[in-house]
Amino acid sequence: MKNILVIGSTGQIGSELTFELRKRYGNDHVVAGYIIGAEPKGALAESGPMEIADVIDGSHVAEVCRKYKIDTIYNLAALLSVVAEKRPRLAWRIGIDGLWNILEVARENKCAVFTPSSIGSFGPNTPHDHTPQDTIQRPRTIYGVSKVTTELLSEYYHHKYGVDTRAVRFPGLISYVTPPGGGTTDYAVDIFYSAVRGEQFMCPLKEGTLLDMMYMPDALHAAITLMEADPARLIHRNAFNVASMSFAPETIYAEICKHKPDFKMVYEIDPLKQSIADSWPDSMDDSAARSEWDWEPHFNLASMTVDMLDKLSVRLQWQN
Numbered sequence: 001m002k003n004i005l006v007i008g009s010t011g012q013i014g015s016e017l018t019f020e021l022r023k024r025y026g027n028d029h030v031v032a033g034y035i036i037g038a039e040p041k042g043a044l045a046e047s048g049p050m051e052i053a054d055v056i057d058g059s060h061v062a063e064v065c066r067k068y069k070i071d072t073i074y075n076l077a078a079l080l081s082v083v084a085e086k087r088p089r090l091a092w093r094i095g096i097d098g099l100w101n102i103l104e105v106a107r108e109n110k111c112a113v114f115t116p117s118s119i120g121s122f123g124p125n126t127p128h129d130h131t132p133q134d135t136i137q138r139p140r141t142i143y144g145v146s147k148v149t150t151e152l153l154s155e156y157y158h159h160k161y162g163v164d165t166r167a168v169r170f171p172g173l174i175s176y177v178t179p180p181g182g183g184t185t186d187y188a189v190d191i192f193y194s195a196v197r198g199e200q201f202m203c204p205l206k207e208g209t210l211l212d213m214m215y216m217p218d219a220l221h222a223a224i225t226l227m228e229a230d231p232a233r234l235i236h237r238n239a240f241n242v243a244s245m246s247f248a249p250e251t252i253y254a255e256i257c258k259h260k261p262d263f264k265m266v267y268e269i270d271p272l273k274q275s276i277a278d279s280w281p282d283s284m285d286d287s288a289a290r291s292e293w294d295w296e297p298h299f300n301l302a303s304m305t306v307d308m309l310d311k312l313s314v315r316l317q318w319q320n
């Protein structure tokens, strides 16, 4: 049986991943790691162990690893692209100094480590259409620079010390549970909140801005399947392109309108978000993930939209 530590368990991915891992491996085998000020609450706090696990303090994380005999760490500590651009030093401290601490703890305690990369690891001179698995990665955002460094440092620890590091490059993630904070792709979540609340949506990205997106259940499935994959089949490790849908604002708007015909969207472009989005792929080629660990998404734009609208309506009603 695995013993897992989720660092960033109250964030957009962590809050759902922790439950999914607890379902799969047992509540007592999955520790929800958090930082002061972002403590787990409700079912997350009640369903299993929780411990402070701040990436900035490696000794603390090491203690948690020893106490629970942790063998796998999901390291989800990071600032998203837009906030990172506003706080580059902090983004580096959390993303890279923090990763270094985690990899050291993993080396000493023989843990496998999953630290996600992102479509943000690509840049303006990357081929944008069907972005290959192995290609040019020269991003111009601090988020992208730290994601490329994450990939390289994780790969370094694997080759030099044998640490079992694995990762995917996540697209924009869409979920009805925990909203993202400060990303370029957040609009694809925000648009559902406006649609369900019956409000007009102000879209921060221009018509025609194509970006890869993924529904959270597929993102969780990708992370867990990769960490369970047979290492002998892995030619790549840090990090795999994973894709399920790519759309522009007008396409997701039209899809929502099939269910909410009165829904209105206007464009109010955010120049920072637009310039970041323009530098990212339109769609990624995920054939390496498909052939090396049988990656396959379950949701497309149409099925995700139906599920998001249903689940978010229930959630918002329940909160009111």
Ligand code: AKB
Residues within 6 Å of the ligand: 080, 081, 082, 118, 119, 120, 143, 170, 171, 172, 173, 180, 182, 183, 184, 185, 186
């Ligand atoms: C962001 O927009 O910053 C993230 C990402 C694509 O990595 N959602």
